[in-house]
Each structure stands twice: as C-alpha cells, then as structure tokens.
Amino acid sequence: MRILVVDDSPHHSTMMVYELRKLGYAVETATTGAEALDRAAREQFDVVMVDVKLADMTGVELCWHLRTKQGARHLYLIIMIPGSMTDQYHELVEGGADEFLRKPLDWKWTGARLLAASRVVAMQRDLERLATTDTLTGALNRRRFLERGAEEFLRARRYERPLSVLMLDIDHFKRVNDTHGHGIGDEAIRLTVRCCQQTIRTSDFVGRLGGEEFAIVLPETKPLSAFSVAERLREAIAAASLPVPPSDVLRITVSVGLSWIDPADGGIEALLAKSDVALYRAKHGGRNRVEVEPQLRHASARRGAAGARDVAAS
Template structure:
C-alpha cells in the first residue's frame, strides 16, 4: 500500500504526541537524572509531532514561513534526543542546544527559500542536518555511553541507519527539480523516508524506555551496594567481594592483602566540631583513599568511621607501603580541613596478607582488626600488620 507523505506525517504526529504524553506521565517514578532524561525525550516527541503537523497542513497558509518553522521545530525536537541521552548518563547538559539547532536550521531554510535555493535545497539542508544529529546521538550511545546493553546498541544502530536514509534523501534533493512550497513532496524517496522515520519513532521510543529501565536498575544496584555518605562500598558488598577474592586467591595461589582504616579520635572530632563536620571528614578520608588505590582494589565503609580496603594481587610488603602512603596522604591532605575546626585528622591502619593459615575471609578481617588495635594502642596515626605465618601462600612458577 502506497501512502501519501501527508498521511504519514499525520500518523507521525499522532504517535509523537502519544509517545511524548505516555513517557512524561511515566517519568515521575524515576530518580532525578532519569526523570530529566525521559522528560527531555518526551518534549522532543512533542516538538517532532508539532513539526510534522505543521508540515502536513501548510497548504495555502504562507508556506514560505511554515516550511522553515516546521523544519526548525523538527530539528529542535530531534536534538532533544541528544539532550535526553546526556541526562540519562548524568553528564553535563547544555539546555539551549536544541533551540540553537532549531533556530539555525529554520533561519537557513528561510534564507534558501527567499534567496532562490528552492525546495530542493531546503530538502538537502534539512536532510544533512538530520543526519548529523542522528550520527551524534549514535556516537553518544554506541561509543561514549558507559554500561551499554542491547537497547543501547539497537538505539545507536537505529540512529545510524536513519542517518543513512536521510543522506539518501539529501542526494534526492540535489537531483530534484524545483517544486511548489504549498504541499509536501510526495515522491518515492520522501515516502520511504517518512515511513522509516515512523518506524524509527516507534522502535526508538521502546528502546529508550528500556535504556531508562537499565539505568534505573543500575541506580538501584548502586544504592544496594554503596554507602550513601561516601560512595564507597557498604559493609555487605565489601564482604561479598572479599569472599570472592579470598576464594580466588586461595584457589590460584595469588596474593591478597586486607587493610582496615580507622579515623583517630573521631568521637572527639564530632563532639568538638559537630556531626556535619564529622561527615565531611569521613567523605574526605574516603576520597583520599580512592585517589591512592588502584581501579581493581575495593574500598568499603564497614563502620561509622572505619573503612576496609581489599588489595588483590598485593603481598605484605606492597600492602605495607600502600598503607603507609595512605596514612601520610590523609595526614597531609586533611590538615587544612582539620584546621577549619581546630582538630587534627589522622588515621590508624591495620593490615594482614593471606597465608596458608587463613581458612576464611573472616580470618583476614579479624587479624587486620587486631593489627588496627595495635596501631591505636601504640599511639595512633600508625600502620601495623598482623604477624605473618611461617608458610606463605606459594606463588605460581
């Protein structure tokens, strides 16, 4: 069945408004950055629907003005998809980009119509701009997006495919003879482009909701596994990872070191400077630790002012060196923060490295706690390691 472009434009209008309304209503359930992403996406669909509505009913009503208006609004709506992807990643968003893109396209179309470029060159310009925006969205989703899943790949490939479709439309515009501006173009390329845009609108909306759901699940997982104050792992997640690393190290004869860190005289810091300042100290210690350890290491908050650090592939000597580096970094980097409240911020660290004598991960935690108490009793702001057994874990040849 060969539909006219005006009819397809009307269908895209209805679907665009329906999708936009559905998503904006459903967005209220989600966290702030996901909600912002879904709303940006839905506003883009409203703009896109409005653009096709104007384009489909411009007959006899100043088409020289309505054509730039429709194309400008349509490109602004498409650019909102880029904004929504940035929102979904919790990345910086430039809110005026869609308006700037729409205004630039609209003014360029107006100039082409009045200077003498004609409908064909308007078609070329709009097709090129649409392809460019679609390719930018595809790059953002396929390359820059962290934690991509199947919906992300489908969305990115869909955008790239539609970009190719609009490049074909651009080529058709170059070869097209001048046509009246009163009605929409109705050749095979235009109908195919509109039909594929309709299909892309439906599939794209489904995939975008799936992308938002993936991000929401990731957010829930983060809330379940991390400490809300510091962003470090919570106690349960750290112990889960500790069990995994312990079994791996025992099975393959690898090294493993555990550090337990406690902020010295933290109760007096709270009593002297107040709990909000105490929270700042805890966050600062966590940030300092994160800056000193490797990506494969794991930092967890296991108590009020107590942290534990898992150091896979790290022996006793390297563990001692890191612990001493951590202790010194906290003493130096938090000196200015402590001076704000007239307190001194230091830490004591206890550690232990895996040996044959350890049968459970809890043994490592208990012995690192013992070493921590030794450091406390020795005067604080020190590093102590639990005495090593006579038979260390053999390393593979």
C-alpha cells in the same frame, strides 16, 4: 549505554552494530552463548540483545544463564525472534527476557524500545548504587564490600595469587564529634574515603564497615607492596586538612592494620579479623601508624623504613 549483541549470523550482526552505533550506543558482539556468558562475566553491559536461536543454546537458555549469573548488576535482556513465532511469549519472559523484538528489526521501533530500556537501566543503576554504597561517602557498604571481598578471596585462593587487606580507623574520632559537632565528623569521614580512593588503584576497593572504620581490599598485592600503600595512605590523610568554620583547620590521622592471605585462612572474614588485630595494636601503640598481622620477626611493623624492612623479611 553499552550493548552486547549475540547473533551467529555475521551479516545480521554487522548490520546491527552499524545501526546501533548510529543510534549512539557502544556495541560489542558475540557469536555463541558461551562467548556471551564469558564476556558478560568479564565486562559490564547494560543491555544484551540475543537471537532466539544460537549454535550452542537457545536465546531463552542464554537469558536464563545471564539472569542467574548477573549478581548485583541487572542486565536488560532482549530476545530477537522471527516474525513466524506467535505463541511462545510466556516462555520468553519466564526465561528471563525483559522484552522481545521481531526480525527483521524495524529500526525506528527498535530505537524507541532501546530509549525506553535506557530509562529502566538508569533507574536500575540508581537502585543498585543505593543498595551497594554507603550514602555518606560513596564507598561500598558493608554487605557489598564483604561480597566483593569474598569474590577476590576465592579468586586469589583458586589461582594462588597474593591478596592483602587493610583496616583503618580515624584516631580520636569521638573527640572530633564532641569538639566540632557531627557535621564536621561526617566531613572527616568523607575526607578519609577521598584520600583512600585517590591513593589506591582502580582494581582495589574501599568499604565503610561502620562509623569511622574502613577496609580496603588489595588484589594481586604482596605484603611489602601493601605496606607501602598503607603508609602512603596514612601520610596522605595526615597531610590533608579540613576547614572548620569560622577560621579553624582540622587535621586527622588514622591507624591502619594490614594482613594478607594465608593457606589457613577460610575466607575474607579471616583476613579482616587479622587486620582488626593489627589495627587494635596500632591504636594502642600510639596511633597514626601501620601494624601488621601476623606479627613478624622484629615484633611488629613500624612507620617508615624500619616497618618496610620488617614486612620484607616475610
């Protein structure tokens, strides 16, 4: 469990880090509310322990800001209060805190409360996983994929950074189901996602949009590099094999559509729509291929070096 301690007292903060690490927790610190908000936006924490009074805001205000900005990932918020405070409990919880601890901290009691918090955090993470991932493959589900895609689109637009999107679809998937059954069809879907996750970077993410259709967002990726990723992915899936009882082996291929951010695009949906057009062209152009949208100078991207030259021309 990862804990962020927010306290502007160097002595108290150092003591807390020492005691919390003795209990086996990973601990980071912040001295102001603004610093805590910035770190919570950039890093993943499970618990935030905040002093009730900071230099730039109160602990209650910080809890409120953290709670409103937490997104899909729940934070367990603990406010540390002086022993003299006896009548503001409702305000603490209303502000977003999950519980409070009295200073100076009793470390046996604090350890017990953090153990209880770890159980709540574990249950919350399970709920988050169920709410945001596809149960068959572990990829992001459609809703969460679109949320994260929208976040990356806004970041790319704000900082004028490249962003590319792939859409892929398993070729002749109905034939797989009809010939081998839906169980093997499910395994083919899982195989496709595994190949995606093994090919892309940790900063990229894949989502299952429905059935045998998937999409991948590639932040900080220009068209030529994205085309190379698409080709590696297509080749990896074509090279993989799926055992089919009793002694058969199934090989599958995918068609891929590629698009990238353009000044005229209004959101991540626009990139997905362009990728879908390219995917449709790949399906009707022979399958097991990568196509791009918008089409480039030499009509469209082909597999191999010719396709790479077309994309480079952009």
